[in-house]
Structures are given as C-alpha cells and as structure tokens.
Amino acid sequence: xxxxxxxxxxxxxxxxxxxxxxxxxxxxxxxxxxxxxxxxxxxxxxxxxxxxxxxxxxxxxxxxxxxxxxxxxxxxxxxxxxxxxxxxxxxxxxxxxxxxxxxxxxxxxxxxxxxxxxxxxxxxxxxxxxxxxxxxxxxxxxxxxxxxxxxxxxxxxxxxxxxxxxxxxxxxxxxxxxxxxxxxxxxxxxxxxxxxxxxxxxxxxxxxxxxxxxxxxxxxxxxxxxxxxxxxxxxxxxxxxxxxxxxxxxxxxxxxxxxxxxxxxxxxxxxxxxxxxxxxxxxxxxxxxxxxxxxxxxxxxxxx
Amino acid sequence: xxxxxxxxxxxxxxxxxxxxxxxxxxxxxxxxxxxxxxxxxxxxxxxxxxxxxxxxxxxxxxxxxxxxxxxxxxxxxxxxxxxxxxxxxxxxxxxxxxxxxxxxxxxxxxxxxxxxxxxxxxxxxxxxxxxxxxxxxxxxxxxxxxxxxxxxxxxxxxxxxxxxxxxxxxxxxxxxxxxxxxxxxxxxxxxxxxxxxxxxxxxxxxxxxxxxxxxxxxxxxxxxxxxxxxxxxxxxxxxxxxxxxxxxxxxxxxxxxxxxxxxxxxxxxxxxxxxxxxxxxxxxxxxxxxxxxxxxxxxxxxxxxxxxxxx
Numbered sequence: 116x117x118x119x120x121x122x123x124x125x126x127x128x129x130x131x132x133x134x135x136x137x138x139x140x141x142x143x144x145x146x147x148x149x150x151x152x153x154x155x156x157x158x159x160x161x162x163x164x165x166x167x168x169x170x171x172x173x174x175x176x177x178x179x180x181x182x183x184x185x186x187x188x189x190x191x192x193x194x195x196x197x198x199x200x201x202x203x204x205x206x207x208x209x210x211x212x213x214x215x216x217x218x219x220x221x222x223x224x225x226x227x228x229x230x231x232x233x234x235x236x237x238x239x240x241x242x243x244x245x246x247x248x249x250x251x252x253x254x255x256x257x258x259x260x261x262x263x264x265x266x267x268x269x270x271x272x273x274x275x276x277x278x279x280x281x282x283x284x285x286x287x288x289x290x291x292x293x294x295x296x297x298x299x300x301x302x303x304x305x306x307x308x309x310x311x312x313x314x315x316x317x318x319x320x321x322x323x324x325x326x327x328x329x330x331x332x333x334x335x336x337x338x339x340x341x342x343x344x345x346x347x348x349x350x351x352x353x354x355x356x357x358x359x360x361x362x363x364x365x366x367x368x369x370x371x372x373x374x375x376x377x378x379x380x381x382x383x384x385x386x387x388x389x390x391x392x393x394x395x396x397x398x399x400x401x402x403x404x405x406x407x408x409x410x411x412x413x414x415x416x417x418x419x
Numbered sequence: 420x421x422x423x424x425x426x427x428x429x430x431x432x433x434x435x436x437x438x439x440x441x442x443x444x445x446x447x448x449x450x451x452x453x454x455x456x457x458x459x460x461x462x463x464x465x466x467x468x469x470x471x472x473x474x475x476x477x478x479x480x481x482x483x484x485x486x487x488x489x490x491x492x493x494x495x496x497x498x499x500x501x502x503x504x505x506x507x508x509x510x511x512x513x514x515x516x517x518x519x520x521x522x523x524x525x526x527x528x529x530x531x532x533x534x535x536x537x538x539x540x541x542x543x544x545x546x547x548x549x550x551x552x553x554x555x556x557x558x559x560x561x562x563x564x565x566x567x568x569x570x571x572x573x574x575x576x577x578x579x580x581x582x583x584x585x586x587x588x589x590x591x592x593x594x595x596x597x598x599x600x601x602x603x604x605x606x607x608x609x610x611x612x613x614x615x616x617x618x619x620x621x622x623x624x625x626x627x628x629x630x631x632x633x634x635x636x637x638x639x640x641x642x643x644x645x646x647x648x649x650x651x652x653x654x655x656x657x658x659x660x661x662x663x664x665x666x667x668x669x670x671x672x673x674x675x676x677x678x679x680x681x682x683x684x685x686x687x688x689x690x691x692x693x694x695x696x697x698x699x700x701x702x703x704x705x706x707x708x709x710x711x712x713x714x715x716x717x718x719x720x721x722x723x724x725x726x727x728x729x730x
Contacts (some may be wrong), residue, residue, distance in 0.1 A: 200550025226522030
C-alpha cells in the first residue's frame with residue numbers, strides 16, 4: 116500500500132510502526148518494512164512519515180525509542196504524535212527531525228498550536244471541523260506546517276476526546292513485545308466504533324437514534340484552506356483498498372494541479388462529481404470494515 | 420470551618436450553577452470546581468461570568484477551595500473569554516483554575532498572576548504518560564488528573580515520576596466524549612425540548628447492557644464509577660486528592676454520596692477501620708449501576724469485585 120500510494124502521486128506516506136499507532140497490528144509495519152518503504156520513497160524523491168499516534172505506554176519506552184531511532188536512521192522525514200511529553204522528548208533527542216502533532220491532539224485554537232510549537236512540533240494536523248476562517252488565527256500564531264485531512268471519518272466527538280469505545284469494550288492482545296489495548300485507540304488499539312450502534316434513547320419514549328458520523332471529503336474549499344495557511348492535504352486511508360486510494364490521490368492531484376490554472380472552477384465541478392462516486396465506494400468499503408469492528412467490540416464487550 | 424488536620428485530603432466535586440452551589444454541603448466537599456466547561460449554553464452556567472464572583476465568594480466563605488473550570492475546548496473566538504474568566508476569578512479570590520486543553524494550560528502558564536494558585540490539568544487534557552505529566556507540571560500545573568481510562572499500573576507509573584499530586588476521579592458519571600456541536604440541539608424537534616432545557620431532561624442512551632448519559636456536547640457513562648472499596652489502597656499510596664463527578668448531578672445526590680466518601684476518608688485519616696461494603700444510598704443513586712473497570716485494565720463499564728490491595 117505504501118509504495119502504491121507514492122507511485123499514484125502522493126508526496127509522502129504515513130506508516131505506523133508495530134504497536135504504536137492507533138490501528139490493529141495488521142495495519143502496522145515492521146522495522147524492515149519501514150526501511151524498505153523509506154528506500155523506495157527516497158529513490159523517487161518522496162517521503163515516509165512515522166505515525167506514533169497512540170499515547171505510548173511508559174512501560175514500553177525501551178522498544179519505543181529503539182523503534183524511533185531505527186526509523187530515523189532509515190530516513191523518515193517526520194513523526195506524527197499525540198502525546199505532548201513524547202513530542203518534547205523527541206525534540207530533545209532529535210533536534211532537526213520533523214514532528215507533527217496529530218489530529219488526535221485536538222488542536223482547536225491558536226493557544227493549542229503555540230503549546231505544541233513550544234514542545235517542538237514543526238507541523239500540526241488540524242481538526243476536521245475547523246473552517247478556513249478558524250485556521251487563520253492558528254496559522255498566524257505559529258510557523259508550523261499546517262495539514263488538514265481532506266478525507267477522513269468525522270465522528271460526533273472531537274478526535275482525541277472520546278472514550279466511548281473503551282468504556283464499552285476492551286480486549287488486550289499481546290504481540291510484538293507489546294500489549295495492544297483494543298477498544299482504546301489512545302492506548303494503541305482499534306476503536307470498536309460503538310457510536311455506530313443503534314442506540315435506543317430512553318426519553319420521551321424509546322426511540323432508536325444514530326449518533327452523527329459522516330464522511331469528510333473536502334473538494335470545494337481547498338483553495339480557501341490554502342489561502343488560510345494550510346500547506347499539506349492529507350488522506351486518511353490505511354484501511355481502504357489500494358484501488359480506492361489511487362482514485363482519491365488522482366482526484367486531489369488533479370485539483371491541486373488545476374489550482375494554478377484559470378480552469379480551476381471548471382475542473383472543480385467535475386471533481387465534485389468524482390468525489391461523490393469515491394464517497395460511495397468508500398462508504399461501501401467502510402461498511403464491511405465497520406461491521407467487523409463493531410462485531411469484535413460486541414464480542415470483547417460480552418454482548419455476542 | 421474544618422481544622423488543619425481535616426484538610427489533609429481534598430474531596431472535590433463540580434457545580435455548574437449558583438443555585439446548585441447554594442445547596443451543596445461544604446462540610447462534605449472542600450474543593451469545588453465551578454462551571455460547566457463543556458457547554459457555555461448550559462442554563463445559568465457560572466462560566467457565563469455574571470455569577471462567577473458570587474460563587475467564588477460563597478465557596479471561600481464556606482472554607483472550601485473554589486477552582487474555576489475553564490472552557491474545555493475553546494475555539495479561537497472564545498479565547499478572550501478564557502482571559503476574562505481568569506481575570507474575574509483572580510479578582511474574586513479563586514483558589515485556582517482547571518485546564519482541560521493544552522492551549523488553556525499554555526495561556527495560564529504565561530501569566531505570573533496565577534502563581535501560587537492551584538492549576539489543575541483536567542481529565543480531558545490527556546495525561547497518559549509520565550512524560551506528559553512532568554511537562555504539564557513544568558508548564559505550571561500543580562494538580563494532575565490522569566486520563567479516566569488508565570489502569571492503576573499506568574497511574575502508578577506516573578506517580579513514580581513525581582510530577583506532583585494527582586487527583587483521582589472516584590465516583591460519578593465518567594466523561595467519555597466531547598463534541599463540537601450539541602447532539603440534543605440537532606435533535607431538538609425529535610426530542611420535543613429545546614436548548615437549554617434539553618440537557619436537563621432525563622435522557623439516556625442504551626444498547627443492550629451498555630448505557631450512556633447524553634448531556635448534549637458531553638457524553639458520559641450511564642453507570643456511576645465507584646471506587647469506594649479502593650479508597651484504603653489510594654490512601655496507602657499517598658493519594659490525597661479525590662473528585663466526585665458532579666457537573667450535571669443534583670446537589671442532594673452529591674451531598675449524600677460525598678458524605679459516604681468523606682466518612683471513609685476521615686476514618687483512613689484516623690487509621691480506623693472502614694466499612695468493606697458499598698452503602699445502599701450509593702447504589703441507589705445510580706440508575707444503571709456501578710462500574711470500576713478502567714482501574715483494572717478492563718472496559719470502563721465493567722465491575723470488578725476483587726479490589727486493589729496495598730502491599
């Protein structure tokens with residue numbers, strides 16, 4: 116997947132090292148795989164960024180730093196992190212390494228951004244619900260590289276401020292010298308997406324209720340985000356098929372190319388149509404995966 | 420007024436309005452978090468500034484410590500309000516401020532006039548590691564609330580680094596999710612109630628044995644966390660700061676449950692025996708029952724019968 120998205124037009128790809136990202140082991144890479152990916156990226160003038168976006172358990176410090184040191188030696192361009200203390204320690208150990216505060220760091224205002232800058236961050240992934248106008252004060256407050264997810268899933272809570280999953284179901288799995296706590300993305304496991312269940316509301320009669328959850332696929336506002344100070348657009352895509360990722364990258368590469376041309380508005384209408392088609396494909400792929408996660412959560416929670 | 424000896428521990432709760440504050444029993448609680456930091460539209464929220472000074476005075480006059488709980492996730496245009504709340508709090512003699520986000524902590528850390536006050540890094544500030552606990556302490560936090568989903572082993576790892584005192588959430592509905600928009604406002608037609616009444620209604624979400632309480636922008640556990648049996652363990656581990664979640668609870672419930680915890684803490688202080696059972700009034704106060712799973716590395720909603728023992 117990593118090599119394919121780089122070949123498809125992405126400038127950089129994020130890779131999660133085994134045990135330290137917010138996904139299952141199957142979506143994480145071994146050190147050998149990261150080295151291979153770094154060599155591939157380097158040969159094409161592209162970059163690999165390392166997603167250590169859980170809150171790494173203090174008990175695994177030795178493995179954590181060994182992994183980071185290896186990956187830095189392989190030539191990763193940056194790390195993406197959620198834990199402010201980890202960010203500061205990274206900066207101390209690697210003075211020139213790129214460090215990006217993840218979307219899970221819930222950076223919502225200029226003061227949040229300044230805090231992370233002080234901790235050593237060089238980049239900030241903005242929350243999906245920030246409008247271009249809300250981005251401007253953040254851009255003015257720091258010189259950090261600003262990223263926004265053009266494709267992501269938007270849950271009804273702030274990313275990084277949600278513990279619904281681990282409240283309902285937790286399953287600890289030991290592998291690769293770590294205990295992955297499934298149910299808690301912050302502790303390095305999967306989110307069981309309990310918000311996707313049909314909750315029954317106990318007020319004014321018992322009614323089923325869906326908690327808000329939607330696909331974010333930004334198309335028409337890209338120029339506004341660029342004008343606001345965003346320099347990097349990011350596609351959330353670890354769990355999707357290579358074919359779908361290729362389509363997303365082609366869509367955004369096309370839009371980015373047309374931004375400098377007078378045909379931008381014209382090409383945008385076509386892009387909106389393509390985005391709708393991609394969204395349908397994406398929802399189809401996601402349905403299956405969500406069903407699996409929800410099912411796993413029910414088992415872990417003793418409901419199945 | 421309590422004696423100095425009795426101040427050795429702090430039992431805290433949260434109160435959002437002046438009306439509720441007036442009904443709070445200050446012989447039970449000696450630290451009070453003021454305001455609902457999760458939603459500024461909450462009816463008569465102390466963070467609307469108007470009543471904040473009076474609230475601080477009330478708590479101070481009762482011999483307890485008032486802490487202004489600042490907006491949890493302020494947008495850029497709410498940052499001036501954070502500064503205003505700090506100014507009002509300082510002028511009224513607050514004992515401190517609570518920050519749930521790093522930006523708010525950053526703003527507090529840049530002010531010299533809060534030096535000497537209690538600065539709390541709250542439960543939403545995501546203290547998962549000793550590295551971050553130390554960082555927050557260096558940024559001026561004097562009381563640290565570890566993330567609610569941490570098991571004891573992870574909390575102990577933080578205490579071992581000596582970042583400063585920790586405050587443990589010991590009872591009540593666990594805050595589980597914060598939203599930018601209010602679920603209840605979005606569904607107001609369906610619900611038949613409008614803001615600011617919706618979140619005061621008795622609204623719960625259920626899925627099989629799972630239950631949640633929706634307060635609009637804040638979603639909390641349906642069950643009540645109950646760490647009463649673990650109090651001797653915490654005491655033995657030199658933890659002296661405890662909180663009972665109360666932002667949306669009635670004062671009478673807080674007083675009743677809080678009294679049970681205070682009695683246990685005072686017994687521990689005097690090294691006398693504490694009851695090994697959970698009193699009926701604590702069980703009765705919870706619609707969906709009690710939970711303690713997080714502390715044992717389990718799902719938050721679980722109840723683990725075997726309790727931590729100090730060695």
